[in-house]
Amino acid sequence: MKTILNSIIALFFVSTSSLFAHEKDSTKTIPAQITFAYPIASNGPESKNISNSLSFNILYGVNGGLTGFELGSLVNVINGSVKGCQIAGITNVVKGPFYGGQVAGIANVITDSLAGLQIAGITNIVPGSTRGAQIAGIHNFTKGKIEGAQISGVYNLANDDITGAQVAGMFNQSLKTMRGGQIGLFNSANVIHGFQLGLINVADSSTGVSIGLLNIVKNGYHSVELFSNEVMLANIAIKTGTNSFYNIYTAGFEPETNYTYGFGLGFGSKLTLAKWLSMSFDITANYINEEEVFDWQVNILNRGDLTFDLNLNKHIALIGGPSFNAHISELGRKSEGQFTTDIAVNPFYTENNGDYQLQMWIGAKAGLRISF
16 A cells, blocks of 8 residues: 555656746736646746736646635646645645645645645645645645644554644554544554554553554553452453553463353553552453353453552562452353353342343452563
8 A cells, every 4th residue: 555655646746847847936926827738828938937816727737826716627836835725636736835725636745834724535745844634535644743633544644743633544653743643443653642543553652542452552551460360260461551541351261160261352541559559440341151162152241350559579560459240141041041151259239131141249350460
């Protein structure tokens, strides 16, 4: 996908490079112009050095500047700055700074900075900074700082700091600091001061929250827990994210039965109370197998674990605390007429509702945590 995007971008630059050499911005202004295909224009070959308030390009036009409105069926090229609005069937190209709005069927390219809005069917490109928004069907790129938003169907890229939001159908990438939010299937940032929401979230460091199936924070919180609870003797949990919010991947089994085992997902938060003491609150949903022959029947154990963590050193802690359990099961009901699940320990609440049974009880968790 990256190769395809780069090829598209290169094509636009090649196709328009012959249209705008490095002339100085024009100081001459004419209220209106019309161009068939440059240099066949009302301003003639000198249109590349003339600013206009109204500009109409039947095929493509090259003008020195714009303070107002420009409409082109194919390509609009401005050698200087723009204050106003451009609409093109294929592409808008502006050599100087842009203040206003651009709409193009394929691409908007500004070789300076943007203060306003870009809307394109495929891509928006700003080598300078952006204050405003970029909206594209496939790809947005800003090399400088962004104060605003990037919204695309596939991929957003910011080379510098962002204060605002990135929203993409697939991939958001901020190479420096993200102050705001990223929403996409895959999100990546150097530093997060805000949030990431996606299937996979990656950051070097974070003071915010990453919410997804897999959250990887290089300088964040990473640990492995070995523990026991009242349901299964041997359990392992992997935690990754930040202290304020981390993902949990857990699995366990009960050696006495040989076939009682479980696995699940969850999230949690860790609070430091003192150098030697911290507190963690975890919520997990676990599928539990109690049958000798594995069968995908509803048998879900939802746990809320509150543990107090005695930090023996920087990497090792003893953990323990109470838990609240809510277990939903259909085991045995359809075949035997009664529920055969047997994992609840002294439930204080049991309710049968058709083919499902809900049981609640108070349990406990104790073990060892190793942090990396």
